[in-house]
Amino acid sequence: MNQFNSGPSINTYNKLSHWFDFSNPGILKVYSGKIDIGQHISSTLALIASKITEIKYDQIEIIKLSTDISPNEGITASSLSVANSGSAIKAASITLKINFINYALENLEIKNEDVLFENGVIKDKNSNKTISYWDFAKTDDFRKIIIPENFDENSLKKINYENNQKIELKTINDIVTGKYKYVHDINFPKMLHARIVRPTSYHCKLIKINEDFKKRLVENDITLFVKGSFVAILSQDEFLVTKFLEIAKKNIFWEEKQQLSNENVFNSLEKHEKESLLVKSGGEAFYEEIPEKKSFDDPKIKSLSTIFKKSYLMHGPIGPSASCAIYKDNKFTIFSHSQSIFALKYSISKYFDIDPNLVSLKFIPGSGCYGHNGADDVAFEASVIAKEYPDRHILLKWTREDEHSWEPYGSASLNKVFGAINDYGEVIYWSNEAYSDTYLSRPSDLELTNFTSYKFLTNNFAKTKSTPKTSAHMGIHRNLDPIYNFKETRLVKNLVHDLPLRTSALRTLGAFANVTASESFLNDLASIKNIDPFDIRINHLDDERAIDVLNNLKEKMEIFKPKDDSFRGIAFSRYKNSAAYCAVGVELNVTDDLEIKLNHAWITVDAGEIAYEDGIKAQVEGGFIQAASWALYEEVIFDSKEIISKDWDSYKIIGFDNIPVFTTSVIDQKGSHYLGVGEVVAGPTGAAISNALCNALGQRIKILPFTKDNITKELLN
Amino acid sequence: MSKVECQLKINGLSKKINIHKDKPLIYAIRDDFGLTGTKLGCGLEQCGSCAVIIDREKKLSCNLLAIECEKKEIITIEGLQIDNELNNVQEAFREFNAAQCGYCTSGIIISITALFDKNKKPSSQEIQNALNGHLCRCGSHSVVLKAIDSLIEN
Numbered sequence: 022m023n024q025f026n027s028g029p030s031i032n033t034y035n036k037l038s039h040w041f042d043f044s045n046p047g048i049l050k051v052y053s054g055k056i057d058i059g060q061h062i063s064s065t066l067a068l069i070a071s072k073i074t075e076i077k078y079d080q081i082e083i084i085k086l087s088t089d090i091s092p093n094e095g096i097t098a099s100s101l102s103v104a105n106s107g108s109a110i111k112a113a114s115i116t117l118k119i120n121f122i123n124y125a126l127e128n129l130e131i132k133n134e135d136v137l138f139e140n141g142v143i144k145d146k147n148s149n150k151t152i153s154y155w156d157f158a159k160t161d162d163f164r165k166i167i168i169p170e171n172f173d174e175n176s177l178k179k180i181n182y183e184n185n186q187k188i189e190l191k192t193i194n195d196i197v198t199g200k201y202k203y204v205h206d207i208n209f210p211k212m213l214h215a216r217i218v219r220p221t222s223y224h225c226k227l228i229k230i231n232e233d234f235k236k237r238l239v240e241n242d243i244t245l246f247v248k249g250s251f252v253a254i255l256s257q258d259e260f261l262v263t264k265f266l267e268i269a270k271k272n273i274f275w276e277e278k279q280q281l282s283n284e285n286v287f288n289s290l291e292k293h294e295k296e297s298l299l300v301k302s303g304g305e306a307f308y309e310e311i312p313e314k315k316s317f318d319d320p321k322i323k324s325l326s327t328i329f330k331k332s333y334l335m336h337g338p339i340g341p342s343a344s345c346a347i348y349k350d351n352k353f354t355i356f357s358h359s360q361s362i363f364a365l366k367y368s369i370s371k372y373f374d375i376d377p378n379l380v381s382l383k384f385i386p387g388s389g390c391y392g393h394n395g396a397d398d399v400a401f402e403a404s405v406i407a408k409e410y411p412d413r414h415i416l417l418k419w420t421r422e423d424e425h426s427w428e429p430y431g432s433a434s435l436n437k438v439f440g441a442i443n444d445y446g447e448v449i450y451w452s453n454e455a456y457s458d459t460y461l462s463r464p465s466d467l468e469l470t471n472f473t474s475y476k477f478l479t480n481n482f483a484k485t486k487s488t489p490k491t492s493a494h495m496g497i498h499r500n501l502d503p504i505y506n507f508k509e510t511r512l513v514k515n516l517v518h519d520l521p522l523r524t525s526a527l528r529t530l531g532a533f534a535n536v537t538a539s540e541s542f543l544n545d546l547a548s549i550k551n552i553d554p555f556d557i558r559i560n561h562l563d564d565e566r567a568i569d570v571l572n573n574l575k576e577k578m579e580i581f582k583p584k585d586d587s588f589r590g591i592a593f594s595r596y597k598n599s600a601a602y603c604a605v606g607v608e609l610n611v612t613d614d615l616e617i618k619l620n621h622a623w624i625t626v627d628a629g630e631i632a633y634e635d636g637i638k639a640q641v642e643g644g645f646i647q648a649a650s651w652a653l654y655e656e657v658i659f660d661s662k663e664i665i666s667k668d669w670d671s672y673k674i675i676g677f678d679n680i681p682v683f684t685t686s687v688i689d690q691k692g693s694h695y696l697g698v699g700e701v702v703a704g705p706t707g708a709a710i711s712n713a714l715c716n717a718l719g720q721r722i723k724i725l726p727f728t729k730d731n732i733t734k735e736l737l738n
Numbered sequence: 739m740s741k742v743e744c745q746l747k748i749n750g751l752s753k754k755i756n757i758h759k760d761k762p763l764i765y766a767i768r769d770d771f772g773l774t775g776t777k778l779g780c781g782l783e784q785c786g787s788c789a790v791i792i793d794r795e796k797k798l799s800c801n802l803l804a805i806e807c808e809k810k811e812i813i814t815i816e817g818l819q820i821d822n823e824l825n826n827v828q829e830a831f832r833e834f835n836a837a838q839c840g841y842c843t844s845g846i847i848i849s850i851t852a853l854f855d856k857n858k859k860p861s862s863q864e865i866q867n868a869l870n871g872h873l874c875r876c877g878s879h880s881v882v883l884k885a886i887d888s889l890i891e892n
């Protein structure tokens with residue numbers, strides 16, 4: 022352990038009271054600005070605090086995020102929860118412990134060797150006098166402490182801990198007994214259940230509501246809420262609302278202002294207006310002239326070019342999005358499972374043109390989802406309805422059809438890759454052009470139009486244009502810059518406009534498509550020169566940690582004899598070229614009916630210091646499963662009128678029948694920074710499956726998902 | 739819309755409720771009995787999150803009419819504990835931390851409980867059949883399968 026940086030959250034929240042509450046004797050309550058979406062962040066943060074403070078894990082509680090009391094650590098996204106909040110809590114814990122020991126030694130007037138330290142209490146073994154963290158927290162000394170931005174080696178030497186603890190998840194007992202409460206389970210007296218009556222697609226203006234239908238609603242004590250073209254129905258009886266939602270759809274009429282599209286989306290990606298930026302080494306995008314792609318005449322240099330295609334993907338949480346809101350005493354209180362709780366506070370206050378302090382957001386879990394799904398929309402919509410019915414809680418739930426049809430998808434994309442390899446097996450030229458819609462349209466106070474209902478509320482159906490983001494690895498160009506030492510690269514980010522579907526952040530943003538394309542293509546270049554997939558990667562890497570991860574994967578895969586008729590593939594990535602390292606191996610079979618069966622998955626990950634090993638394994642195995650589902654099954658189907666993929670039959674995802682055996686290895690870099698593991702595995706998973714499939718078929722399949730239809734089309738081509 | 743009287747027995751508790759005759763069982767469980775551990779995922783019998791046990795059989799409650807469940811023994815996730823102790827399946831899921839967000843978990847536990855209730859040593863295929871139709875989006879499958887494997891080993 023050399024030096025430890027406290028991370029960005031400590032710049033703003035540098036007091037111990039920003040992170041710790043010792044007001045309940047024997048209990049340490051910990052604040053965090055990150056939410057638990059099933060990634061076990063609450064257990065991980067409690068474990069970090071426990072390891073360092075030596076307060077028992079069971080005595081540590083993580084306070085659910087609330088904009089009233091929690092530090093604003095931005096969005097729960099980008100694999101930064103442990104990297105930011107974990108580092109902050111580690112820094113706060115180290116600061117607390119060092120200062121507490123000093124305070125105790127001074128006040129008890131004892132020597133180091135006479136100290137007994139157990140579970141947050143220091144005891145003088147001679148006099149039996151004690152002092153605890155809880156005593157210390159009442160002192161002026163505690164209040165004055167500033168958490169440093171960095172810790173030097175001498176400070177860190179005073180802190181000892183192990184990283185291999187087994188814990189019980191904070192949430193698990195309530196989950197297995199059905200007591201764990203989600204937004205959907207909220208119940209307040211006189212609460213109104215709400216559902217939105219939606220048209221067929223994004224650009225439909227309300228024309229008419231049948232008068233007879235309105236009468237039926239009144240007869241059944243159901244309230245109709247209409248604002249612009251935004252329509253909702255409300256009742257204290259939840260079932261009645263769902264029943265009348267179906268009736269409403271036949272009695273409310275809309276004018277379609279603009280259709281979706283019948284054009285093949287991959288043609289649209291190539292042909293539509295676009296903004297092209299040059300991505301340079303380091304991953305930042307620039308408005309600069311794009312150099313022409315090189316060509317190679319030297320017969321000793323072999324070049325290759327491929328176009329990889331990925332369809333629209335959906336987040337598809339198992340429980341549709343929901344939110345509960347109340348407007349009381351001119352203030353909003355909103356319960357939400359949004360990953361952008363603070364941004365939502367400012368967006369909603371902007372919409373109502375009120376002081377942000379009059380909007381309080383409280384996190385309550387929703388169904389698991391990694392990225393920007395319907396959670397923000399539904400919270401906004403619940404607040405719009407609540408404003409009209411003061412003093413009543415409004416519980417608004419999206420339906421399955423709402424979630425499938427109205428969430429912001431992960432964009433369809435194209436990667437045009439071209440590369441050249443010389444006689445020595447060196448990749449001397451690498452060009453990758455990524456084409457996609459935006460991955461970044463989370464609502465903010467500056468972008469209210471990003472709420473799907475905003476256009477219905479304002480009756481303004483004009484399309485808005487996204488602006489390309491330029492920071493390193495932001496959006497479309499995440500992991501477009503290869504981590505390898507290729508002699509020359511040409512990287513282009515193309516933000517394509519006027520595409521048919523609403524898109525935003527889905528786990529990994531552009532990295533899944535970019536890594537799947539790059540790591541597949543690297544294998545194809547290697548195969549020209551008969552170079553082993555491990556060798557081509559290791560030969561182009563200097564980073565010892567990257568090489569260690571690949572060597573570890575190779576070693577683990579060699580332990581297992583391949584099953585009959587099976588094929589293997591590998592891939593590697595470092596997320597954003599700055600976060601966790603991950604190598605993935607896959608063994609699969611392809612049936613006679615061109616169905617892909619996953620036998621075995623090997624994952625080796627280096628996420629810096631291990632915060633919680635089982636949590637890391639759960640994240641990377643879960644990430645593998647989601648990415649395998651994207652690669653094998655998932656595509657959003659639509660026509661010019663509407664989304665066709667309205668349910669789980671029309672949008673297939675992976676089931677328990679295609680889950681491989683996992684061999685997952687986590688390399689501990691004790692003392693180094695937490696790197697986060699929420700997304701690192703997805704890109705290498707797509708590519709490892711692609712590479713194994715290529716080995717099985719003897720041909721590269723370049724369209725995701727690898728369904729029978731797509732494989733057949735590619736084989737026939 | 740008129741309502742009908744319906745007597746349901748859930749987790750050993752019998753209760754008369756007045757409901758719309760087309761009310762699905764899940765709404766009766768959640769609204770009229772206040773048992774929110776059973777989750778609505780799709781309302782289309784496609785995701786498995788609403789599974790309950792009826793007369794020892796796993797059933798999906800999102801489309802099943804409540805009035806058709808009179809005189810039947812209905813068990814939800816809240817009713818699996820015996821004398822406040824977790825049942826074997828719950829215990830295995832707890833021991834293996836076999837959940838991520840947990841939204842799909844109660845349906846899966848119900849399904850596996852119904853399976854092991856009838857067959858202490860189910861085959862891999864029988865386990866797969868029981869899990870068929872249970873969707874999970876977080877990717878908790880691998881650890882869920884480990885928890886289930888531990889039940890067979892024990």
